Amino acid sequence: ARVTNDTTGCFTTATVTLSVSASDAQDTTLSTCDDDGIEDGFSEFDLTTASSNVLVNAPANVTLNYYLTLNDALTEQNVLPIAYTNTTANNQTIFARAESPDGNCFGISEVELIVNPLPVIELTELYDYCGNNPQALVIDSGLITGSTTDYTYSWSTGETTESISVTNGGDYTVTVSNSDGCSRQRLVTVIISEPATINSIEVVNAGTNESGSATINVTGLGDYEYCISLDEPFQDSPIFDNIAPGFYTAYVRDRNGCGTTTQDFSIVGYPRYFTPNNDGFHDYWQLIGVSVVFEPNSEIYIFDRYGKLLKQLSPQGPGWDGNYNGTPLPSSDYWFKATLMDGTTFSSHFTLKR
The missing domain is CATH 2.60.40 (Immunoglobulin-like)
Incomplete structure (x- = not known):
């Protein structure tokens, strides 16, 4: 810079430094x-x-x-x-x-x-799958809103489709991601069910009591419920008490709809009386719950009150008709002794009514 005195013409010079500061900011x-x-x-x-x-x-x-x-x-x-x-x-x-x-x-x-926002999905779901089902189970991403094509999928199985087919039980996870890179994970639990296998039915026969009991022993992957009469509701317990003598069918049903397994059984007892008058009702006396299938080789003997043997019955037959050597016996109390095939023995008396 130069400064000049207009009167004298004298002048002087100085240095001016220009400094620029930058502070630009972008949106x-x-x-x-x-x-x-x-x-x-x-x-x-x-x-x-x-x-x-x-x-x-x-x-x-x-x-x-x-x-x-x-x-x-x-x-x-x-x-x-x-x-x-x-x-x-x-x-x-x-x-x-x-x-x-x-x-x-x-x-x-x-x-x-x-x-x-995150993908809107059902975070957890439980599926019941029948192991005997020939069709594979299809599980999906649980997407609630939006189109399936708007998202990407990564399953724990390595698959990348919106839904997959499975035949094994267990936990499956899928990560669902949207175009903004936001993702959520869904857990799908598959529980395998199958019809029950009835291994045994433990029976306590009525014998001389009014009733017996039965316990149904099963194995299988299902969640089961039980009944012994379709006229009664199914129950959670496999134990049935106070069962009157007779023939029954055990029903074991899978709660997930995978099938019902059945098995026949009997509770052995005896009738307290019979009326051999050929009217078609109570004409024979026989143990209840025995047949050609159940306890077919049991031994059954009938005596009078003095201990005289009157009849040996076959469990596979209709029973005693109240006769001795072809002669009808009078109304009275008679005795029996029964030995079942497992060695259980019981005896009591019953009434013949005419």
Whole structure:
């Protein structure tokens, strides 16, 4: 610079240094996925991840801070923390202030914070599958909203389709991701069921009592319920008490619809009386619950009150008709002794009525 005195013509010179400070700030966007715990449109942002985009054209020594409002950025008040949770759900704009080291120059830009939603899916599901079913079970991603083509899928089996076919029980997981890169995981539990196998039926015969009991022993992968008469509801327990003498069928049903298994059994007892008058009702006396199938080789003897043997009965026949050597015996009490095939022995008396 030169300064000249107009009167004298004298002059002097000086050096003027021009210094330029740069503090440019660019608008940018930060996005994240909603929290998997509570989906409310709020999430924590690391504001430092926006710095490189805000300062893309600025020198390295620029100071950068973030503010909630434009006025805060202008007045440099209320600097936001680097770990910041948005205060407006889903979408919010904050402001970045880039300032030169000497503080003479600054730039302000907008930073848009976006909280992207997660896929809306059914998080857990339980399937019951019959192990004897020739058709494989199809399980899916549980998508509730949107089109299946809008998402990608990653199953624990390695498959990437929206649904898969399985034949084995266990836990299957699928990660469902949307175009924003947000994902959720679904757990599908497959429980294998099958018809029961009846291994045995433990019977306590009535003998001289009014009733007996039965316990149905089964194996299998199913969840079973039991009954011994279709006129009665199924029950959880395989134990049946107070069963009158007679023939029964045990029904074991899988609760998941995989089938019902049956097996016949009998409770052995005896009638307290019979009336051999050929009217078709109670004309013969025979142990109850014996036949050509159940206790076919049991031994049954009938005596009078003095211990005289009157008849040996076959469990496979109709029973005693009340005669001795072809002669009808009078109304009275008679005695019997029975030995079942397992060696169980019981005896008592009954009444012949005419």
